[in-house]
Amino acid sequence: MGKLLVKNCLLRDGSKKDILIEDGIFKHISDTIIDVDAKIVDVEGNLVTPPFCDVHLHLDAALSVGKPRYNMDGTLIEGIKIWGERKKGLSKEIVKKNAIDVIEWEVANGSMFLRTHVDATDITGVVVDALLEVKDEVKDIADLQVVAFPQDCIYTSPDGERLVEEAIRKGCDVVGGLPYMEFCPIDGYNDLKFVFDMAEKYGCLVDVHCDENTDDQSRYIEYMARETIVRGLEGRVTASHATAMHNYNNDFAGKLIGNIKRAEMNIVTNPFANSCLQNRTDGYPRRRGHTRVDELVAAGVNVCIGSDDIMDPWYPMGKGSPLAGANLLANYAQLSGYSQVPQLFDMITVNSAKTMCIEDYGIKEGNTANMVVLDANSEFDAIRLIAEALFVIRKGQIISRTVPAVREITIGEERHKIDFKLKEDNL
Ligand code: FE2
Secondary structure, three states: OOEEEEEEEEOOOOOEEEEEEEOOEEEEEEOOOOOOOOEEEEOOOOEEEOOEEEEEEOOOOOOOOOOOOOOOOOOHHHHHHHHHHHOOOOOHHHHHHHHHHHHHHHHHOOEEEEEEEEEOOOOOOHHHHHHHHHHHHOOOOOEEEEEEEOOOOOOOOOOHHHHHHHHHHHOOOEEOOOHHHOOOHHHHHHHHHHHHHHHHHHOOEEEEEEOOOOOOOOOHHHHHHHHHHHOOOOOOEEEEEOHHHHHOOHHHHHHHHHHHHHOOOEEEEOHHHHHHHOOOOOOOOOOOOOOOHHHHHHOOOEEEEOOEOOOOOOOOOOOOOHHHHHHHHHHHOOOOOHHHHHHHHHHOOHHHHHHOOOOOOOOOOOOEOOEEEEOOOOHHHHHHHOOOEEEEEEOOEEEEEOOOOOEEEEEOOEEEEEOOOOOOOOO
């Protein structure tokens, strides 16, 4: 496999190191390394980090915006209706093509570990089959976890239990749920009970679309914490979205966050879609409809950022960039305090890796040599600039490289380059 020597790496702790990779493993990390046999890449003091993990995607619907029609009122419910129309007669080839395109976008943006929810209640089974095939086909560039997600609910649709279990048997890594969209609370709690039963029966992880609404009485996440503790599944359970938490009263939210921490649950916030979907019908003043990221982080809960929807019926934009998600969340969740910016970086790297239970993650000797070189000289600037991923290295191989845009400004006879970075003479 050969050796790769990456020179002049700026690590997140501020140290400058050379990194020697041999046979796909971080062999040696030191101030200065000389190895005449190695291929050398000089990254000139740019920031080097572990790859991003985009822990919440819907790759079965990605790039389907406008097909068969656009979401004119922009609501979540309208998006679900359009997806219901879209999935009738959908071909496996189209689903695979769109999913692989977005995975390649993600890799070019520095991601290497992805989790996608897939509609397991599609009675044809096409989308589950498509994404399980994609998982295998992209394994040289990304690790993909597939969630058996009951888009039409487990009890509100005619055959939900069987379809979700079948998707797990086919090879899905994670079981998902949708309790708040079931007919009524009894079905919602049974939805969660079934999800946890599946997790125990098949040993899979749990990732539930939980309380993705603005209803202060939508409190299924409380039951998720309870089931996690009772069944001893600490560290293996994730609540995605949890936007209703924004509207809970503070007494209840305080008790709840304590129990989420006790259950070692992971929370995935999805700032792109949820900034558009939640509390959309409030009128004014309009609440943000976003989970309590700052309070959860302060309590020590593992919080991550996901892209969720990329050009689909729920959200028409996106380009598979975790850094863009962190940039948006800095604004939307008011995480612009200087000490909060590194927390944002954690949410797209180490925190998400923990949620996905990835072993062997991080730049240290003996680990698999997965890393990203960003066109930035700090994590603050990586988020501010939504920096390009200059090199993406997987198992010691360069799988993606980006040449940044060259911008030149002319003033009179003089011409010079612009790169948006803070310089040492910006006093
Ligand atoms: Fe989602």
